[in-house]
Amino acid sequence: MQRLLVLFDLDNTLVDRQGTLADWAAVFTARHGLKDEEQAHIFGMVAERAYPSTFDTIRTRYRLSMSTAELWHAYCTDIAAMVSCPAEVLDGLDELRATGWRVGVATNGAVDIQRAKLRATGISERVDGVFVSEESDARKPQTRHFDLAAARCGRVLGDGGWMIGDNPVTDICGGRSAGLRTVWIGNGCSWPPDSPGPDHVVPHARAAIDLLLLHSSDYMRP
Ligand SMILES: [Mg+2]
Structure with missing residues (x-):
């Protein structure tokens, strides 16, 4: 057959994915000491397109000290821990x-x-x-x-x-x-x-x- x-x-x-990303955006916002109102914006950007270049944009916008590669690696690790x-x-x-x-x-x-x-x-x-x-x-x-x-x-x-x-x-x-x-x-x-x-x-x-x-x-x- x-x-x-x-x-x-x-x-x-x-x-x-949507539910996992919402949880992740809350964690990310708190971890980097960003204002609560940025959470929806970060969620929106990553929901639209999740590639290393997305984190390059986020890094620049929020003047984060971690490199793009570190942010991307942390994102992959976080999502793997949260998704089911x-x-x-x-x-x-x-x-x-x-x-x-x-x-x-x-x-x-x-x-x-x-x-x-x-x-x-x-x-x-x-x-x-x-x-x-x-x-x-x-x-x-x-x-x-x-x-x-x-x-x-x-x-x-x-x-x-x-x-x-x-x-x-x-x-x-x-x-x-x-x-x-x-x-x-x-x-x-x-x-x-x-x-x-x-x-x-x-x-x-x-x-x-x-x-x-x-x-x-x-x-x-x-
Ligand atoms: Mg789909």
Whole structure:
């Protein structure tokens, strides 16, 4: 039987990035003796784009004495200590592989921080492959991103598969353009009007896993 591919987005799909960043911004603001009102600004900057260059901007703005490299390293260490993946989602990844799925992670971002999160949460050891956009400068929604993620799992996009994620553009439109079926993690939001919808909408990652497990035999042909 052909093992069918399923790719998961990482941030706000397998892990709660927004919640983790909010906690981190509070710690960072206190640690550097910044005013409370700067917390939202720091959160906003890092939520938008978390790369070493983001910390270069923060360092200059707040005249911090630590180097950009030290700030970036501390950020990766802090987030790895704070982030978690729900136990039922980790179990679900195991269940998918035990049922015959080939499971991967397809995420945009910097390698250091994304790999740190994957290791700290235990996701790394529960998937067949991971692709982080910075590794080959291939960001979702580019088809090349999905192509490289599939390859990490020993699959090709031509064999079909699924993309699960929270971002309508990068995960769902990108996944569909790459020839994958899609499940959108709504996180309580409605699908944007005027945009072709995903194959399924679910409230969280565990529900997406349950959907795939329920229909595993339909999705895998001998
Ligand atoms: Mg996401």
